[in-house]
Amino acid sequence: MKINSKGWALLTDLYELTMAACYFENEMDQPATFSLFIRSYPPGRNFFVAAGLADALSYLENLRFTPEDLSSLERTGLFKPAFLEYLKNFRFTGEVWAIPEGRLFFAEEPLLEVRAPLIEAQLVETYLINTLNLQVMIATKAARCVAAAQGRPLVDFSLRRTQGRDAGLKVARASYIAGFIGTSNVLAGKEYNIPIYGTMAHSFVVSFPSELAAFRAFAQTFPENTIFLVDTYDSLAGVRKAVKAGRELKKAGIPLKGIRLDSGEIVRLSQAARRILDEAGFKETMIFASGAFDEYKIQQILAKGAEVNSFGVGTKMGVSADAPYLDMAYKLVQYNGRPVLKLSPGKMTLAGEKQVFRFYNQEGQMAKDILGLRWEQFERGELLLERFMSQGKITKALPSLVEIRERFLGEFATLDASYKEISSHPPRFPVDYSPALRKLQQETIREVREKELGES
């Protein structure tokens, strides 16, 4: 199993461990709450799709320092024996509140809050951000592609250029949550039970004596799965050869499933290919397009009348090319019952343990969110954060990937279409601070200023 979360205790920033050592020496291990949220939207974005919680919880539940980890830490010469002994028995014993996977959320809203003894809550920061940042970013990017494709099926083709192996797996999962129908990634198919798809490469075509020979051979081996790649030499000549091979299939009673265009002017080529196929009686044969697609290019070519039935969406989705990271942070908001914050310019945090309350209009469409404190209640306000872990154990049955995907598609349908349009300045979904959160924030800022900056 490649996707487990054991053995990753050292996949952390050194400062998590040095701070922990210092807390340990100072017996500072009172309950701390950290809030994980995205500070602001990357350009063009105005919503986020929750993803990655299953991995995060699995990490927390299984976190252990192995003897090998401990000797490695000892060799750094930084840590005292008592602290290493503490790490030997380390378990995460805290509580986790989170927005379930597949739900929509917005900037500043906590995706997850950890409440645990300070050392534990601090130590898990790096890993939690690493896994949630990636999966939210990709699910969000993929959701934008799904919206742009207006119902046309999309397949994740990104594995070769995802940033590493782990990303390859998580991109397949996150894009599936966001409505993709499957992936080319065979391991992701196996590990997550996601449908897998594939056609053929140019190298396949050129390794045969001729393009037609390549199509015939493929049809022989996979008669039910014929999507011929037609652009190796000349796309429209390739379509005519696909038709030739398709006629041979037809005689055996097997339909020509599709052709794939992977380069050139897709609008013109897809229209011409459609005509060639239709005139030859292959009206059911689909046109599959790949090659540098993302939400922008999908929208653009469909607006120009491209005759594409389905897309392979690769690199630009798989690395979220126009926004390859999120401004995701994990900040201490309460320690030992005391609300805390930092005032750093442009990075001020909101104090206190939080909840997000969602409101719908009479048509069942999402109307607004209120970001408030955990104990608050609002009539008809749906609670977004749910408790998933207590005392270090998962306390809630996690939904299957298919259930998460359905939840996303259902929720996405309740988000007004205006929020899904591709735009450099998309409208912002309304998120208000609750009066109680505002009050706590003002009080905490005043206290901190008085104490640290001598203001009164």
Added chain:
Amino acid sequence: MKINSKGWALLTDLYELTMAACYFENEMDQPATFSLFIRSYPPGRNFFVAAGLADALSYLENLRFTPEDLSSLERTGLFKPAFLEYLKNFRFTGEVWAIPEGRLFFAEEPLLEVRAPLIEAQLVETYLINTLNLQVMIATKAARCVAAAQGRPLVDFSLRRTQGRDAGLKVARASYIAGFIGTSNVLAGKEYNIPIYGTMAHSFVVSFPSELAAFRAFAQTFPENTIFLVDTYDSLAGVRKAVKAGRELKKAGIPLKGIRLDSGEIVRLSQAARRILDEAGFKETMIFASGAFDEYKIQQILAKGAEVNSFGVGTKMGVSADAPYLDMAYKLVQYNGRPVLKLSPGKMTLAGEKQVFRFYNQEGQMAKDILGLRWEQFERGELLLERFMSQGKITKALPSLVEIRERFLGEFATLDASYKEISSHPPRFPVDYSPALRKLQQETIREVREKELGES
């Protein structure tokens, strides 16, 4: 060990396996050569740093389909028993030529060429691109940061926002090759023996009753490693508190190592911090800066006179934010002795097995490269591609990471400074095609056109 390459046989695109099945049925398993290269430069780039070969070779040497992999493939219903039986005994038995890690190379030049029976050479495509794309991209980005920092030490701080766990490890390794002095990533430190660095977080400061109390506690636990984060509430007030804690250290004969600025106007704040430190007698105390640094921001603030001694370089390097993927391709260039290519618009390949010949001027600076055929020879032309694997086994002792890093730093010094300037239209290093490569290309294009497009 997290970084081994066993168990990844299914981390591949489905089409690699369907094509392989078709080759298998057609007994098409003659020697094939695939060339892995970067088609063109992303915006602003004009060189690449070779990285990732150790991983690629380890993958090839260890590639096996486990019984679990095979049952999973069987369950797809796509593959016949004879092919699955073939996969059961699958080994990579081919030859690999590659440019060693740490060397500079340029667009179109093969970073690696695989010569193996067609099925084997095809099956490894996805993994090879995945790992080499990431590592070359990051080493290149990191080298740009190193150039911009003009000798100031850089530390990789990107782990929390690398795209997944695997990227976290490989970014640490690739940036170290490119001249970074270390990483915050503890696991990368352990696995690759890279120096690890860390300071403290804002959460550390806010969890103490006061900022000064936080500094004192840290100095108590790590007296030799005091880099105080000063911007939690107000940066210059923070510097004054660092001075206070530093005076207490001084009494014990221990120097205040540094302060860290993580937000705000770094130019102004670093100059003011320097004055405060100098006036208090802390002339040796370094100013460490972090927060959204990359080659552009490093260059900009140094040009404006920022008083920064060292940088933590995070997210933007760790995802290569301005160029989060490379146009890396793995293309069949020869099959069964016959040179092959594809003509797809904008994606035409160069036929034949290749070599890169490098020439230096009299001052020992890199002067030009010639991209030619494998068998060619040029007087004083240094051969970039070396044979690293024969019959599926590594045949060359691989250099240590420190040796790779030294090789890079040595070679980078022979690249004229004009190529290292940050520019949206950087000058191009001259790479010529050899006459023999040109001739082969023209002949192959003519043959393909005649055969496939009926041209004469």
